[in-house]
Amino acid sequence: MRSTTCSRASGLNRRMVVVAxxxxxxxxxxxxxxxxxELSGDRSVxxxxxxxxxxxxxxxxxxxxxxxAKPLGRAPREVAxxxxxxxxxxxxxxxxxxxxxxxxxxxxxxxxxxxxxxVEELSGDSAPVPAGGESERILVExxxxxxxxxxxxxxxxxxxxxxxxxxxxxxxxxxxxxxxYVNDGGSQVESFAASIAARMNGDEPPENGYRGDYVxxxxxxxxxxxxxxxxxxxxxxxxxxxxxESIQQSLxxxxxxxxxxxxxxxxxQDGLVEKGLERLRNAGHTFEEGGALWLRxxxxxxxxxxxxxxxxxxxxxxxxxxxxxxxxxxxxxVRLLDVLGADHHGYVARMDAAIKSLGKEDVAFEARILQMxxxxxxxxxxxxxxxxxxxxxxxxxxxxxxxxxxxxxxLQRSHDSTMDLDLDLARSQSSDNPVYYxxxxxARIQSILRKAADRPGTGNGTSPTLRTPVEPAEKALISLLLxxxxxxxxxxxxxxxHRICAYATETAAAFHxxxxxxxxxxxxxxxxxQARLALCESTAATLRSALGLLGISAPESM
RNA sequence: GCCCCCGUAGCUCAGCUGGAUAGAGCGCCGGCCUUCUAAGCCGGAUGUCGCAGGUUCGAAUCCUGCCGGGGGUACCA
Numbered sequence: 019m020r021s022t023t024c025s026r027a028s029g030l031n032r033r034m035v036v037v038a039x040x041x042x043x044x045x046x047x048x049x050x051x052x053x054x055x056e057l058s059g060d061r062s063v064x065x066x067x068x069x070x071x072x073x074x075x076x077x078x079x080x081x082x083x084x085x086x087a088k089p090l091g092r093a094p095r096e097v098a099x100x101x102x103x104x105x106x107x108x109x110x111x112x113x114x115x116x117x118x119x120x121x122x123x124x125x126x127x128x129x130x131x132x133x134x135x136x137v138e139e140l141s142g143d144s145a146p147v148p149a150g151g152e153s154e155r156i157l158v159e160x161x162x163x164x165x166x167x168x169x170x171x172x173x174x175x176x177x178x179x180x181x182x183x184x185x186x187x188x189x190x191x192x193x194x195x196x197x198x199y200v201n202d203g204g205s206q207v208e209s210f211a212a213s214i215a216a217r218m219n220g221d222e223p224p225e226n227g228y229r230g231d232y233v234x235x236x237x238x239x240x241x242x243x244x245x246x247x248x249x250x251x252x253x254x255x256x257x258x259x260x261x262x263e264s265i266q267q268s269l270x271x272x273x274x275x276x277x278x279x280x281x282x283x284x285x286x287q288d289g290l291v292e293k294g295l296e297r298l299r300n301a302g303h304t305f306e307e308g309g310a311l312w313l314r315x316x317x318x319x320x321x322x323x324x325x326x327x328x329x330x331x332x333x334x335x336x337x338x339x340x341x342x343x344x345x346x347x348x349x350x351x352v353r354l355l356d357v358l359g360a361d362h363h364g365y366v367a368r369m370d371a372a373i374k375s376l377g378k379e380d381v382a383f384e385a386r387i388l389q390m391x392x393x394x395x396x397x398x399x400x401x402x403x404x405x406x407x408x409x410x411x412x413x414x415x416x417x418x419x420x421x422x423x424x425x426x427x428x429l430q431r432s433h434d435s436t437m438d439l440d441l442d443l444a445r446s447q448s449s450d451n452p453v454y455y456x457x458x459x460x461a462r463i464q465s466i467l468r469k470a471a472d473r474p475g476t477g478n479g480t481s482p483t484l485r486t487p488v489e490p491a492e493k494a495l496i497s498l499l500l501x502x503x504x505x506x507x508x509x510x511x512x513x514x515x516h517r518i519c520a521y522a523t524e525t526a527a528a529f530h531x532x533x534x535x536x537x538x539x540x541x542x543x544x545x546x547x548q549a550r551l552a553l554c555e556s557t558a559a560t561l562r563s564a565l566g567l568l569g570i571s572a573p574e575s576m
Numbered sequence: 577g578c579c580c581c582c583g584u585a586g587c588u589c590a591g592c593u594g595g596a597u598a599g600a601g602c603g604c605c606g607g608c609c610u611u612c613u614a615a616g617c618c619g620g621a622u623g624u625c626g627c628a629g630g631u632u633c634g635a636a637u638c639c640u641g642c643c644g645g646g647g648g649u650a651c652c653a
Contacts, residue, residue: 387647
């Protein structure tokens with residue numbers, strides 16, 4: 019299973035759009051920081067510079083004075099006045115004015131000139147790799163749903179989340195691989211095979227068996243392949259293989275880049291379980307008791323020790339999984355990021371302990387717990403049980419509302435918040451879905467750009483001496499575009515793709531406002547049209563990047 | 577019992593490594609298409625940020641306790 023899919027590896031890294039550029043806002047912050055450090059004599063102060071909450075409070079505001087006032091033993095506003103002078107000196111003509119407000123905020127009002135230059139930087143060649151932070155080799159494991167049934171809508175949340183996080187990590191300069199752990203061993207697979215066999219015989223699946231309709235289809239397929247209901251071993255093997263194949267197709271259709279599908283069974287066949295257990299023994303954190311092999315996970319903060327190998331000699335799921343993670347480390351990954359369901363949170367402490375007990379101090383294990391998703395249909399929650407078969411599959415969800423809407427819906431909310439996804443709503447209002455709002459902004463821009471390009475005889479790149487005032491709507495849009503790299507870093511660092519959804523929505527809104535207020539093609543004033551076209555292009559590029567990070571398309575027209 | 581997540585507008589949720597008058601979408605009410613896509617825009621209404629303390633110039637955000645909801649707590653996977 020591994021080798022057949024390895025060819026897909028690293029597609030993710032190659033095709034990613036990278037988002038960082040030189041950043042005029044960072045430059046501003048540097049100026050403020052320097053001034054604050056000089057005034058306070060403290061090199062460690064780290065002021066913030068944020069977009070001002072309201073237009074009358076300027077463009078950006080900083081808390082620098084309030085931070086250094088206390089150590090200086092002076093009144094914040096008094097310090098702020100001095101700081102304002104210093105900042106004003108350093109910024110020169112970029113600054114229109116600076117005001118001290120409230121408890122001691124420094125509010126910067128930037129000159130139109132600053133905005134014009136900022137747009138130029140936006141539309142210039144972008145530097146590919148963002149500043150700060152070192153590049154890590156990260157393995158993101160996600161979905162890893164049991165191969166005994168189709169992916170559910172809940173799996174879809176995992177798929178969308180893991181994929182988006184991977185894209186974010188790539189965009190912030192990391193080397194990322196994505197992996198799906200296939201639990202093709204263990205008792206559930208036997209039960210799965212028995213369920214297929216039962217259907218082949220026209221019987222009901224056994225207690226705790228799988229009752230979904232897809233089991234009937236697998237039974238048909240087994241019959242066609244010439245496998246008899248008594249060949250449970252083959253049914254298990256082939257059944258899982260068919261299921262994995264169909265899962266891969268679902269993920270493909272969903273736009274998820276999975277570099278590898280790692281088979282649990284292959285761990286045994288390749289001797290990796292033995293190898294992994296050996297490493298733990300050598301590291302000296304195991305012990306035997308009651309005929310079983312235990313890992314002393316309590317040494318690393320777990321609340322009880324865990325069994326690796328049962329007294330019967332068979333490794334536990336945990337034992338195999340530890341071996342799997344040891345292999346991840348062996349393959350050179352320094353950060354293991356597991357995306358798990360809420361029902362697995364209890365698992366985190368022990369796996370963390372297991373990784374630590376391997377004694378690799380430069381390796382970090384990190385789990386992200388995705389809270390549950392409830393599908394609401396006809397006003398009531400549907401239970402998501404594979405065994406009972408009353409599931410909404412990812413394929414069905416996608417068929418209902420489309421890949422783009424599904425991904426946006428599933429990514430919109432923080433991973434640690436349980437979410438209700440009302441299927442009726444998602445269906446009936448699919449054209450009101452926020453994703454279309456963002457996509458529409460992109461399509462609108464393309465339409466403007468097409469119109470500008472089609473029109474003969476204007477705009478062949480002469481750099482204008484622009485004297486038209488920069489409109490408020492332009493300023494707002496530019497600020498947002500400038501904030502994008504920082505936003506991507508935040509989202510990546512916090513593993514929080516939902517922030518990109520919010521960012522994209524905000525940016526689209528800012529564009530729609532700009533569209534309302536500012537004529538682009540044939541705009542009056544020397545050079546205004548070109549400046550605005552450049553802004554349109556930057557906006558489109560940013561929206562494309564943002565949507566790309568979410569795995570959502572950016573249409574040319576709608 | 578212990579562990580994790582959540583509690584913010586009628587609903588679904590952002591904001592939480594502390595900042596000024598707490599936001600978005602949906603829903604509700606009212607406006608805007610002889611101008612680059614009305615899948616759009618503008619205006620209006622709705623809040624004890626679960627409760628109580630604490631930390632400080634400042635708390636939805638940090639700390640403690642409590643209440644409520646969900647999930648977990650196997651020699652299952």
